[in-house]
Amino acid sequence: MPNLKELKNRISSVKSTRKITSAMKMVAASKLRRAQELAESSRVYADSLSFILSSLAGNTKNSSDLPEILTGRENSKISLLIINSSDRGLCGGFNSNLFRNAKKWISDQQGLGKSVKIMTVGKKASSFYKKTDLDIVASFEDLNSNDRQLQVSEEIKNKIMELFENNEIDEVSILFNKFVSAISQEPTYQPLIPLSNDETSEEESEANNSVFEFEPDKNELLEYLVPRNFLTQIYRSVLESSASEHAARMTSMDNATRNAGDMIDRLTLTYNRTRQAFITKELIEIISGAEAV
């Protein structure tokens, strides 16, 4: 027979866990709203910038005129993957999904005969990849404010430009959880070097057709645009990832709160039954005692 005192303690501990998870859910929900706004408002700049970049690239007929950092190197040997994880846990499958995806990507790249280097964003990725034998070129942590997110994006940009110029990497992709909706996030790859050209949307073909005048000349503009574009793309992925993180945490904490509620119901039922059984047992003892007299 379960101990009444034990059951009582159990119920109160599950109740306090429920309080914590429901508070975390609320916090995540309000943070999500803010992160989502940021992600959406940063989209305008990123879209315009990629429009300008593609019209510039489209205007240049001969792709060999474009700088290497835009078109990529011909014999690319070393790929860099930037992994955008979270700083904190308790967000469901947010990080493990990402790492599983990254693992597949890495083995695909190695199958193509390329070596892979890793750059981690967020504490979770850095502690995860420390245990593997992959080459980590840099780790960034504590992306807890918008200013910090921008600053980290800037640092990542500088690092990849430096690595590319020193021939330490040939290709760069970012992996992040794309924010689809509050209940769904999707691990997504965004190529940085070479610049993705699979987005042949209507906008893009319009960009290739319209005749722009450029000032100063194209090469000087590209010199300004390419780093700007990296920064914007990285910043955007960081923002998307943070929106996804809050969404994932909100969903998983909502589940946890509900599970705790179910558990409390079950425990309360057992508690009441046990208490009732004790009373009945005592009554039987008294009655049979009285009968014996």
Place this chain on the structure above:
Amino acid sequence: MINLKVVSPQKVIFEKEVEMAVLPGAEGDFAAMPNHSPFISSLRPGQMAIMSSNKVDESFFVSGGLVMLKEKVCEVLVDQIEPLSEVNSSNYQQSKTYQELEGNETALVTFEQVVNNPPYK
């Protein structure tokens, strides 16, 4: 009227119909007006002036960026922007732009000049 849209990496700062906007292009100031030929330019630090009937309505300091002009749209992608009316010329060094530009000597000098004596008044 031309649709002027000013965007920073974080957000759309404003979007409105204006008669003319004067921008500090990399190779000289230019005026954005409707039916300007399609044009993409980078910006140097300087004053951006929104004008109507030869008067400056609003004045800003931009620290650099890009501009794309086509037909009736003028999109300005700025690094940093601040209305000049919010900068006090006597203690401009306390302004947000000044602090953000720290380390960029040429931009700071331009900022000082623009604050004290804007080219378009």
